[in-house]
Amino acid sequence: LIIDPDTLDPQSRYKLLIGSVVPRPIAWTSTVSREGVHNLAPFSFFTVASRNPPMLCISVGPRTDQPPNTKDTLNNIAEMGEFVINIVSLPLSNSMYESSGTHPPMADEFEKAGLTPAPCEVVTAPRLEEAAVSMECLLDRVLQLGTDHLVIGRMVRFHVRDELYKNGRIDVAKLQPLGRLAGNYTKVETIFELPSEDF
Ligand SMILES: Cc1cc2nc3c(=O)[nH]c(=O)nc-3n(C[C@H](O)[C@H](O)[C@H](O)COP(=O)(O)O)c2cc1C
Numbered sequence: 001l002i003i004d005p006d007t008l009d010p011q012s013r014y015k016l017l018i019g020s021v022v023p024r025p026i027a028w029t030s031t032v033s034r035e036g037v038h039n040l041a042p043f044s045f046f047t048v049a050s051r052n053p054p055m056l057c058i059s060v061g062p063r064t065d066q067p068p069n070t071k072d073t074l075n076n077i078a079e080m081g082e083f084v085i086n087i088v089s090l091p092l093s094n095s096m097y098e099s100s101g102t103h104p105p106m107a108d109e110f111e112k113a114g115l116t117p118a119p120c121e122v123v124t125a126p127r128l129e130e131a132a133v134s135m136e137c138l139l140d141r142v143l144q145l146g147t148d149h150l151v152i153g154r155m156v157r158f159h160v161r162d163e164l165y166k167n168g169r170i171d172v173a174k175l176q177p178l179g180r181l182a183g184n185y186t187k188v189e190t191i192f193e194l195p196s197e198d199f
Contacts, residue, residue, distance in 0.1 A: 010147075015182065023179030023186050027058045028086040028096055030117070031076035032125045033105065038117050039072045040099045040109040040128065042088065044180035045148075054155040056085055056137055061148045065102050072105050074142075074149055081139040082123035083153060086131035090176040090187055095130075122156045132175055134159040 005013050027046035031039045045059035060074040077083045088096045098113045110117045110126070117126030120136045127134035137153030144150075164171050172188060179186040192198070 019182040022181045024181075026088045026096065026178055026180055027056070028088050028092075028099070028128065028131065029058060029073050030084045030086060030110075030125050030128055031073055031082075032080060033072070033076050034079050035106075037106055038108050038110050038126055039076055039105075040086075040113065040115065041071065041073050042096050042100050043073070046085070049152050055140060055152055056135065056155055057150055057152045058085070059145070059148050059150050063102070068147070070149070072103075074151065075105070076125075077139055077151055077153075078142060080125065082125050083137050083139070083151070084120060084123060084125050084127045085135045085137060085153075085155075086128040087133040087175065088178040089132050090178055092130055093178050093185065096178065120157065120159075127159055131159075132161040132164050133170065 003016065005016075008016070024044040025046055027043045029041055029043055033039065043058040043060065045061075047057060049055040049057040060071055063069045063071055073083070095113045095115055099109050099115075103109055103112060110128075116129035118129040120127050120134075123136045123138065125136075127136065135155045136157035136159075137155050140152045140154050142149050142151050160170065164174050173191060177188060179188070
């Protein structure tokens with residue numbers, strides 16, 4: 001089957017994209033508004049954008065409830081020039097899901113999800129106390145790409161829980177990162193090296 005994406009409606013294109021680019025990591029992104037309201041939301045269009053300097057990116061789509069208005073996360077990042085990406089470990093999955101609901105801009109999404117904001121070193125946005133890994137970012141640039149905005153940030157601090165840090169590496173088995181598939185999720189159950197005789 002060969003598909004020209006231009007022949008598809010946007011929703012069908014989106015379904016093929018999110019079913020093909022899998023599994024995706026989840027950037028559980030914390031920000032603060034100019035008024036000081038904390039915001040937390042997950043973004044699975046997320047990756048490392050540069051290793052040197054260390055840069056991360058997330059892609060933020062339009063608000064589904066009121067397109068083409070932009071999401072609170074993007075508004076806060078554009079206003080404050082900073083954000084924090086927290087990694088979702090399995091025990092935090094339901095709280096992550098809860099934080100993806102649409103809440104009014106004045107709602108503190110940490111409070112709503114029963115989570116704890118913790119201070120950062122460089123940015124004023126809070127990190128998530130419950131997260132085993134958090135990365136403070138300063139906004140580098142926002143690229144508008146079609147309907148979406150690619151947010152690129154320079155990562156200026158790692159917060160890593162002690163028991164996950166081994167000889168300069170992250171113990172991924174202990175991190176238990178939650179992965180995003182199309183609409184559903186996956187966990188890291190088997191970790192192996194290549195080449196392998198199993199395949
Ligand atoms: C696992 C997961 C991944 C998501 N990934 C994205 C994404 O990559 N881009 C996006 O715009 N929205 C994504 N969403 C939806 C946002 O989290 C949702 O629109 C949220 O309400 C935005 O919150 P905000 O308005 O506080 O920024 C995702 C939701 C979930 C549950």
